[in-house]
Amino acid sequence: MAVSVMAAILLVLLYLLIFAFSGQNGEESGSLxxxxxxxxxxxxxxxxxxxxxxxxxxxxxxxxxxxxxxxxHFSEYACMGVLLYGVWRPWKERGWKLYLLIVCWVFVSAGADEFHQLFIPGRYGCFADVMLDTCGGAFGLLVCACAEKMVRRRKQKSGF
Structure with missing residues (x-):
């Protein structure tokens, strides 16, 4: 439960960071x-x-x-995939439904981010970025699922 709360707090901070980057006009974003x-x-x-x-x-x-x-882009959303896993894992059983929920959540978040950029001078929304972001989120999720599987195997071997 504590991991879920910490992941939720970090997720909110990540959303604020992504929103701040998306809110930069074309010149600010380009110079960064x-x-x-x-x-x-x-x-x-x-x-x-x-x-x-x-x-x-x-x-x-x-x-x-x-x-x-x-x-x-990929890295921000990979972090989102990790954090969403941390938020949802204690509440939902591991499996394809959890994974689908997280990937869909990342997809909608990425789409909202690109939509937001349509209203920023010098910026544009790009569906290819939505797909790249979604792949990043899926990668973060994959890292979590693999790490959890390795931990479970190690625990089984050691008898815990």
């Missing part, structure tokens, strides 16, 4: 993505020890920007 992409390119440069010029770093950052944005 560009900054993160540039930091990733600078990190890659530092790790590689290549000492790239600023032009190379800028072109790498531009190359990274789209995949990083999509990875962020």
């Amino acid at each position: 993505s560009a900054m993160i992409s540039e930091k990733c390119a600078e990190l890659l440069n530092a790790i590689s020890g290549k000492h790239w010029t600023q032009n190379v770093i800028d072109s790498m950052a531009a190359y990274f920007e789209h995949p990083i944005r999509k990875l962020a």
Whole structure:
């Protein structure tokens, strides 16, 4: 029960974070993505020890920007899948009905997020992002289901 309450609190915070990111206009969102992409390119440069010029770093950052944005979508909703599992697992028996409930919840949440973006200047809603987000949520759910299965097996082997 305590896990469920903590997951619910974290889920609300995640929804607030997603809503805040979705509420950024196109310029704000783009500059945040560009900054993160540039930091990733600078990190890659530092790790590689290549000492790239600023032009190379800028072109790498531009190359990274789209995949990083999509990875962020996937990751946010993977966290949502994990948290929804934490919220619902104590109340619903493990199985396909629980999994379907969570995936549908993620799908509706992702659709609402993309719908919200239709009203933000410089932003647009994209069904492909809804599907990517839903895949992220399903991945988070899969991680939880696999972890729970491993814990159950370990407990059975140890006799608990």
